[in-house]
Amino acid sequence: MIKSGKDTIFASKLIKEGKLVAFPTETVYGLGANGFDAKAVARIFEAKKRPSFDPLILHISSIEELPTVFKKPISPMIMQLAEKYWPGPLTIVGPKTAKVPDIVTSGLKTVAVRMPRNKVALKMIKQAGVPVAAPSANLFGRLSPTTPEHVKEQLSTIDYLLEGGKTDIGLESTIVTVNGKTIEILRPGGISMDQLQQDFPGVNVVMSATEKHIQAPGQLRSHYSPRKPLYLHDSVPDKLPEYAALLLFEPHPIPEGAKSKIVLLSSTGDLTEAAANMFAVLHDLEDDPEVEQIYAVRVKEEGIGMAIMDRMKKAAYRYSHFVDDQGMVRDESGNLL
Template sequence: MIKSGKDIIFASKLIREGKLVAFPTETVYGLGANGLDAKAVVGIFEAKQRPSFDPLILHIASADTLDTVFKKPINPLIYKLADKYWPGPLTIVSVKNKQIPDIVTAGLPTVAVRMPNHPMALKLIRQAGVPVAAPSANLFGRLSPTKAAHVRDQLRTIDYLLEGGQTNIGIESTIVAVADNRIEILRPGAITVSQLKIDFPDVEVVSSSTEKHIQAPGQLKSHYSPRKPFYLFDQLPDNLPDYAALLLFKPYEIPATAKSKVFLLSTNGDLLEGASKVFSVLHDLEADDSVEQIYAVKVNEEGVGAAIMDRLRKAAYRFTGATDEGEIEV
């Protein structure tokens, strides 16, 4: 049984000693270790059963420490992004400082870095005095944790769990790669392509094409999956069985023949609200013995809708093959 509480000083001491600490951020709970200690970082991979080819994110508490994680000279655009969005749900990828262990970056020459917007996370990082390597605090490929209870359910071998309530964004950070005057979206999140284009009109902003290799966390085809079969619908189906649950991101007129449990994630179609709830609801449905399968109706891939569909497709991949043709249509 892992120890849990709100003792940030104790948790930061554990980080310095090479131990593993789960902690809340504004996106999801992370599983942290000293990002400069290769042996400690190996512990993250072991606890999560995560493959070593999947890189991690380093968390810092101040943009003033960017030169400890990125190689100099640092692109001025990185500082502009940090000034605009940090602390917040944006992860920046650039060439790493040589002190960053290869295990953190899966051998890549670049490293992913962000500053979380959560008081417990920021205090933990400051007290630890090191960048904290932290993927989501769940078993590899499983649902991301948005509550401390989700961490306790999945990770039994870590050293400490900082309890900080439910996360308010509920999906992982946007990840961008920066080169010259160009921003490439490697993983969509709450900070959207359209928002970046508005805030940086003189910068080229592009969405990542399908890559032959992993450049950043969260780029695997199968990820964020519930233990029960999960399928996507293009539109609301006419027939819904009594052994299933249906997730909706906006109100629909439910057919009279529907017998599934229906979960409306936003009464007015607010996708940010829906995103903040989706992982938590999926965790609840995993534990519901009356639910054998889970369905969701797709959303428009604009704004945060792109991030939602990224997570839903990866959650469905191991059940359907994740191509649009392979997704369930009934």
């Protein structure tokens, strides 16, 4: 049984002692350890069963801490991004200092850093006095946790769960790196590509190709997966079997006589609301004894929809296909199988 509570002082004390603490952020719950303690960080990989080639994010409590994790001189663009979006759901990748252990970055010379927009998390990090290395507080490849209960269901070997209720955004942070006057999105998330371009009109904002080598967390093709098969559809299937649940991000006409369990994530089609509910609903569906498979209808890959589809395609990747409007089975690139 995981010890849990709302004591940030106790949580920060454990962090300083090299222990593991799960804590809330505005995105999802994180599993934290002292980011300057290689042995403590190694326990994160062990607890999550996470491969060592997948780097972690360092969480800080103020912009003033950046020189301890980012090598000087720090890019002016990095500082502008931090000042614009922190605290908030943006992670920035930049050259690391010697203080950051290689295990945090999986041997890369760059490190991913963010300042969460969650008062509980910020208080704990500040009290700990060190950057906190933290991926999501779940078993590797499984659904991200958005409530304390989700953490308890998956992790049993951590030292403390700092409770903070349900997360606000429910979707991991956007991860970016800076190359001159180009902002490259390594992982879409809570801050959309459109928002970045709007806030920085003189900068070129581009999406990273997933085929590149891993530069940041969440770039693996298969990730965020429920225990039950998940299939993506271009539209609502004509036949909805009783054993399947249909997941909708926005309202759609439902075939007459459909017997599937139907879950609508936003009655108004608000994709921000849908994103906030997505992981919690997937947790419920994978625990529902009457549901054997999950069908989900795609949304347009624009705005927050880009982040939603990034997670859904990775959740469905192990099942290798989605079904298009003609009932043809295709892989994630649209190729017929």
